[in-house]
Amino acid sequence: MANEPLRLRMPVSEEVLRGLTIGQELLLSGTVVTARDMGHKFLVEAFRPDFADLLQGAFVYHCGPIMVREGEGWRVVSAGPTTSNREEPYQAEVIARYRIAGVIGKGGMGEKTSRALQQHGAVYLHAVGGAGTLLARRVRRVREVRMLQEFGVPEAFWVLEVEDFPVVVTMDARGGSLHREVLAASEARRKELLGL
Amino acid sequence: MDPLVNWALELIRKTSTDLSPDVERWLRRAREEEAEGGTAWNVLDAMIRNVEMSREAGTPICQDTGLTTFFVQVPRGTDPEAIREALQQAIRLATQEGSLRPNSVHPITGKNTGDNLGVDLPHIEFEPSPDDGLVIDLLLKGGGSENTGAQYRLPDAGLKAGRDLEGVYRCVVDAVHHAQGHGCAPGILGVCIGGDRAGGYAGAKRQLLRPLDDTNPDPALAELEERLIRDCNRLGVGPMGFGGRTTVLAVKVGWKHRHPASFFVSIAYSCWADRHRRLEVRNGVGKVF
Ligand code: SF4
Numbered sequence: 188m189a190n191e192p193l194r195l196r197m198p199v200s201e202e203v204l205r206g207l208t209i210g211q212e213l214l215l216s217g218t219v220v221t222a223r224d225m226g227h228k229f230l231v232e233a234f235r236p237d238f239a240d241l242l243q244g245a246f247v248y249h250c251g252p253i254m255v256r257e258g259e260g261w262r263v264v265s266a267g268p269t270t271s272n273r274e275e276p277y278q279a280e281v282i283a284r285y286r287i288a289g290v291i292g293k294g295g296m297g298e299k300t301s302r303a304l305q306q307h308g309a310v311y312l313h314a315v316g317g318a319g320t321l322l323a324r325r326v327r328r329v330r331e332v333r334m335l336q337e338f339g340v341p342e343a344f345w346v347l348e349v350e351d352f353p354v355v356v357t358m359d360a361r362g363g364s365l366h367r368e369v370l371a372a373s374e375a376r377r378k379e380l381l382g383l
Numbered sequence: 384m385d386p387l388v389n390w391a392l393e394l395i396r397k398t399s400t401d402l403s404p405d406v407e408r409w410l411r412r413a414r415e416e417e418a419e420g421g422t423a424w425n426v427l428d429a430m431i432r433n434v435e436m437s438r439e440a441g442t443p444i445c446q447d448t449g450l451t452t453f454f455v456q457v458p459r460g461t462d463p464e465a466i467r468e469a470l471q472q473a474i475r476l477a478t479q480e481g482s483l484r485p486n487s488v489h490p491i492t493g494k495n496t497g498d499n500l501g502v503d504l505p506h507i508e509f510e511p512s513p514d515d516g517l518v519i520d521l522l523l524k525g526g527g528s529e530n531t532g533a534q535y536r537l538p539d540a541g542l543k544a545g546r547d548l549e550g551v552y553r554c555v556v557d558a559v560h561h562a563q564g565h566g567c568a569p570g571i572l573g574v575c576i577g578g579d580r581a582g583g584y585a586g587a588k589r590q591l592l593r594p595l596d597d598t599n600p601d602p603a604l605a606e607l608e609e610r611l612i613r614d615c616n617r618l619g620v621g622p623m624g625f626g627g628r629t630t631v632l633a634v635k636v637g638w639k640h641r642h643p644a645s646f647f648v649s650i651a652y653s654c655w656a657d658r659h660r661r662l663e664v665r666n667g668v669g670k671v672f
Binding site: 294381 | 436443484530564565619654
């Protein structure tokens with residue numbers, strides 16, 4: 188399992204994304220945009236042209252951060268991933284319509300998303316859940332925030348410039364899923380332990 | 384201001400930003416078990432470094448600071464309502480300063496109250512104190528880990544689980560398998576055998592307050608806990624569900640009397656960020672442990 192993390196600076200080509208495989212650790216640099224339930228619903232309800240440029244080639248990050256005001260701007264206090272599966276109904280469409288490079292979250296996603304990743308050459312990256320402070324430190328700059336008034340702090344779109352943001356590829360563009368593999372192995376052990 | 388508000392605020396801050404030393408120690412031990420530089424090792428290492436950074440900076444370990452549950456031992460002659468008000472006030476302040484993320488939303492409309500207060504929030508369980516000390520335990524438990532809890536009703540034919548300790552074992556192994564990494568593994572499990580449905584879950588959650596290095600006073604349960612830790616780790620789910628040796632850090636089992644017709648096994652899953660702390664007020668002085 189030991190592998191050197193691969194440094195990836197966005198924007199990255201579809202070719203590079205398609206070359207990533209599950210289990211690969213990455214240090215990601217570039218733009219990520221946070222979006223949770225309200226954000227995904229918003230992006231799918233209607234095509235939002237003003238989000239097209241922002242999202243194209245960027246990663247959507249499933250995260251509801253803790254932010255504090257600092258002068259005119261904002262500072263990220265804690266920003267770990269939140270459970271991705273809640274966005275399963277919307278994710279495939281967000282990938283297809285906005286041509287994002289992929290998704291960062293936790294827990295993995297379902298078959299519909301997996302198909303969209305394959306179709307559009309995108310990947311699902313898993314961050315360490317609960318590592319709120321550590322991940323917040325990898326945010327170099329808060330570029331802007333959208334829909335803050337409407338959605339509130341955790342649900343707003345925070346546009347973040349990250350540097351060496353540590354993640355693991357757990358769903359790749361070839362249909363691979365580390366979640367599926369670990370689940371299958373665990374299921375075999377469960378049956379063995381319980382004599383089922 | 385009521386000094387209790389200040390102490391309770393200190394309790395919340397410390398719980399949110401400084402992981403209990405026993406949990407941190409267990410994470411370090413787990414890291415030693417994994418191959419250095421491998422993904423499981425790196426994940427545990429990130430958790431440990433995150434704990435250190437959060438303590439130094441005084442920032443929340445995880446941005447999901449969870450729902451607030453207090454277990455309060457009230458000395459004779461103290462008004463529980465006054466304690467409730469002080470805790471509410473402390474939560475309001477902790478939310479304003481960012482030690483807690485606003486997490487209380489209306490179940491239907493989704494509207495956030497903005498201050499972490501609401502119907503049954505904070506959740507407080509009062510009991511009489513054995514002496515004249517006021518003791519307040521706080522548990523902050525995030526949504527992802529709460530969602531991975533489970534309750535079984537024995538017998539369970541699918542699991543070949545009967546109404547005995549072997550049956551309990553089977554439920555817990557099954558629950559840990561189903562949880563995979565979703566509750567931010569490695570997890571700490573609180574288990575309650577018996578009780579009614581509500582009491583079972585409450586009892587399971589209370590087990591999470593036990594120090595990780597204690598030994599169950601009931602030898603049969605102590606043995607069950609050991610066996611569960613060993614076998615759940617054989618599932619290979621690993622830190623965050625990426626695969627690895629450490630799937631659970633600890634299992635704590637308690638029990639309650641039950642109705643003859645019901646046999647519940649309730650499981651509270653805490654993520655690795657198992658945040659709980661204690662405030663004791665004695666002789667007019669409050670101290671957070
Ligand atoms: S399960 Fe725990 S560590 Fe994971 S995101 Fe939720 S509160 Fe944080």
